[in-house]
Amino acid sequence: MTSSKDWGFAENLDGIRGEVAIAGVGESEHTRASGRTPSEITAQAIERALEDAGLPPDQVDGLMWNSTLDGFDGQAFRDHFDVQQEIWESDQGGGMVWAGTAPYQAAQALRRGQAKYILNIFSVAWATQRADMTGGPGQFHAAELFKQNLELPFGWFPQPIYFATIARRHMHEFGTTEDQLGAIAVAGRRHANHNPAAVLHERPLSLEQYRESPKIADPFRKEDCCLISDGGGAYLMTTAERARDLRQTPITVAGVGLGTSHTGMHWAEQSDFTATPQVFAAPAAFAMADLSPADVDVFSCYDPFTIVTLMQLEDMGFCPKGSGGAFVEGKHLHFDGGGLPTNTHGGMLSHAYVLGIAHVVEIVRQLRGQAAAQVPDAKVAVYGGYTGPQASTLLLVRGDA
Amino acid sequence: MSLQREDFPLPDTRWEPTRKYWEAAARGELRIPQCARCGRWVWYPKADCPDCYHAEFIWTKLSGRANLFSHVVVRHAFLPQYQNLIPFVPALVVPVEAPEVRIATRIVEIEPEEIQIDMPLQVVFAPLQFDGVEATVVAPLFQPAP
Numbered sequence: 001m002t003s004s005k006d007w008g009f010a011e012n013l014d015g016i017r018g019e020v021a022i023a024g025v026g027e028s029e030h031t032r033a034s035g036r037t038p039s040e041i042t043a044q045a046i047e048r049a050l051e052d053a054g055l056p057p058d059q060v061d062g063l064m065w066n067s068t069l070d071g072f073d074g075q076a077f078r079d080h081f082d083v084q085q086e087i088w089e090s091d092q093g094g095g096m097v098w099a100g101t102a103p104y105q106a107a108q109a110l111r112r113g114q115a116k117y118i119l120n121i122f123s124v125a126w127a128t129q130r131a132d133m134t135g136g137p138g139q140f141h142a143a144e145l146f147k148q149n150l151e152l153p154f155g156w157f158p159q160p161i162y163f164a165t166i167a168r169r170h171m172h173e174f175g176t177t178e179d180q181l182g183a184i185a186v187a188g189r190r191h192a193n194h195n196p197a198a199v200l201h202e203r204p205l206s207l208e209q210y211r212e213s214p215k216i217a218d219p220f221r222k223e224d225c226c227l228i229s230d231g232g233g234a235y236l237m238t239t240a241e242r243a244r245d246l247r248q249t250p251i252t253v254a255g256v257g258l259g260t261s262h263t264g265m266h267w268a269e270q271s272d273f274t275a276t277p278q279v280f281a282a283p284a285a286f287a288m289a290d291l292s293p294a295d296v297d298v299f300s301c302y303d304p305f306t307i308v309t310l311m312q313l314e315d316m317g318f319c320p321k322g323s324g325g326a327f328v329e330g331k332h333l334h335f336d337g338g339g340l341p342t343n344t345h346g347g348m349l350s351h352a353y354v355l356g357i358a359h360v361v362e363i364v365r366q367l368r369g370q371a372a373a374q375v376p377d378a379k380v381a382v383y384g385g386y387t388g389p390q391a392s393t394l395l396l397v398r399g400d401a
Numbered sequence: 402m403s404l405q406r407e408d409f410p411l412p413d414t415r416w417e418p419t420r421k422y423w424e425a426a427a428r429g430e431l432r433i434p435q436c437a438r439c440g441r442w443v444w445y446p447k448a449d450c451p452d453c454y455h456a457e458f459i460w461t462k463l464s465g466r467a468n469l470f471s472h473v474v475v476r477h478a479f480l481p482q483y484q485n486l487i488p489f490v491p492a493l494v495v496p497v498e499a500p501e502v503r504i505a506t507r508i509v510e511i512e513p514e515e516i517q518i519d520m521p522l523q524v525v526f527a528p529l530q531f532d533g534v535e536a537t538v539v540a541p542l543f544q545p546a547p
Binding site: 150151156214216217263 | 411418423503
C-alpha cells in the first residue's frame with residue numbers, strides 16, 4: 001500500500017517521433033447483438049479504412065492484430081480482398097494497450113523494410129456472443145483460474161465489481177464523489193448524442209438522470225459501466241513521407257509510452273490500487289514527443305468505467321493525483337468549450353465497446369477536422385490505453401511531429 | 402472449458418495453486434503462503450517469491466483479523482448463480498499480519514449501509530451457497546470484529 005513509484009516501470013522505447021503517420025481510419029457499424037462474426041466486422045472496418053486513405057488492398061503488406069480475440073489474419077485478408085501479396089504480421093496489435101503501442105511496432109517494421117502499409121485492426125462480437133452464451137467479456141475473465149478460485153466464489157467479479165471497488169477506495173482516499181463520476185458519464189453521452197455512429201446516439205443523459213439511476217454495484221450505476229456491443233475498427237500506418245501521397249492530411253505519431261506494473265496480473269495485487277501504469281507510460285510518451293499535457297487539445301482513453309477515465313487523467317499528468325474529481329466536474333470534458341475535451345466520440349461508455357481502437361480513429365478525425373463533435377483547431381491529441389497491469393500512451397499531431 | 406463445471410462458481414478446491422487455501426478453510430483456518438526464505442507474504446500464490454525468487458512457501462495461519470480495504474454493494478446478479486445472494490458485499494480485506502496483501506472475500510453480518518472502509522473485521526467460516534448449485538464449499542468470509 002504505497003504511493004511511491006516502485007511498483008512498475010516504463011519500457012525503454014527508441015524514439016520514433018515523426019516517423020509514422022496514420023493515413024487511414026475506418027470503423028464498422030457499431031451495434032447491439034447483431035449476429036455478425038468478428039471477421040465480418042473486421043473486414044468492413046478495413047474496407048472503410050482503405051477507402052478513407054485511398055489505398056487499394058493490394059498495397060497492404062502489414063497487418064497487426066490481437067491473437068486472443070481476433071481471428072482475422074493475413075490469409076483472411078488475402079481471401080477477403082482476393083489479393084496475393086505477402087503480408088508482414090504481428091500479434092502485438094489490436095485494441096486496449098495495443099491500440100496505443102501498435103505504431104511503435106509498426107515503426108520498427110517500416111524501418112526494417114518489412115512492410116510499407118500496415119493496418120492495425122480490432123473487433124469484437126461480444127454482444128452477439130453474450131446473447132448466445134458463447135462468450136463475452138465476463139467469460140473471458142472467468143476463464144482465468146486464479147479469478148475462478150479466489151474471486152468468483154466470493155462474488156468479487158466481474159469487471160464492474162473490480163472497478164467499483166477501485167472507485168470506492170478512490171473516494172475514500174481523495175474525496176471523489178458520485179457526481180464527479182457522473183460528470184464523466186454525462187460528457188461521454190453528450191458526445192455520443194452528437195455522433196450518429198454511437199450506439200447510444202439517441203439517448204440523452206443529464207446529471208439528474210444519472211443520480212436517479214439505480215446503483216447496480218454501489219457506488220456504480222449502469223451509466224458508470226461501458227456498453228457491450230459488436231463492432232470494430234482499423235487504422236492504416238505508413239511512413240510520414242509516404243502518407244503525404246495518400247488522400248488525407250497525415251496525422252503523425254509524436255510519442256509512444258508503455259508502462260507496466262510488476263506486482264501481479266490481478267487487480268487485487270496492484271500495489272497502488274487507485275492508480276494505473278499511466279504514471280510510467282505517459283511521461284515517457286510526452287518526453288519522446290517533446291510535448292506536455294498542457295499541449296493536448298483532445299484527450300481520449302480506454303474507458304470501461306468512469307473511474308478509469310478519472311484515474312488516467314490524473315496519472316497522465318492532466319491534474320494532480322487525487323484531484324481528478326474536481327477536474328472532471330461540470331463541462332470540463334465537453335467538446336464545445338471544455339478545458340480538455342475527452343472521449344469526444346462517446347467512448348466505451350456511450351459510443352461502442354471496441355476496446356480503444358475507435359478512440360484512435362476518433363482522435364485522428366479530430367486532428368483532421370472531420371469529427372462529429374469537432375474540437376476547434378485540434379492540433380495535438382492523446383490516447384491512453386489500459387489493461388490493468390499495463391497502460392500505453394499514444395500522442396498524435398496534425399502534420400509533422 | 403472449466404466454466405462448465407457443475408459446481409461453478411464454487412472454487413475447484415483441487416486446483417494446486419490454491420488447494421491449501423481451501424483445505425485450510427475446510428478446517429476453519431485462514432492460511433496464505435509466506436516465503437520460506439525472506440518471510441514475505443505472497444498473494445495471489447506465485448511460483449517464486451517476488452522479492453527473493455525463492456520457490457518454497459509456508460502456508461502460514463493468520464489470526465483472521467483484518468481491515469476493510471474497499472467493498473461493493475452488489476444489487477444486480479452479474480452471474481445467475483449470484484441471484485440468491487442479492488444484495489451482497491464482495492470486498493478486499495487486508496490481514497493485520499500481512500499488510501502488503503489483499504484478500505477477496507465477502508462481508509457478512511452487517512447492514513451494507515453501515516460498512517466503513519478501514520473497519521476492523523474478523524474471519525468467519527461459512528459454506529458458499531449458489532442458486533442452482535447443489536454442492537457447497539466452506540470459505541473464509543469476514544464480519545465486523547467484536
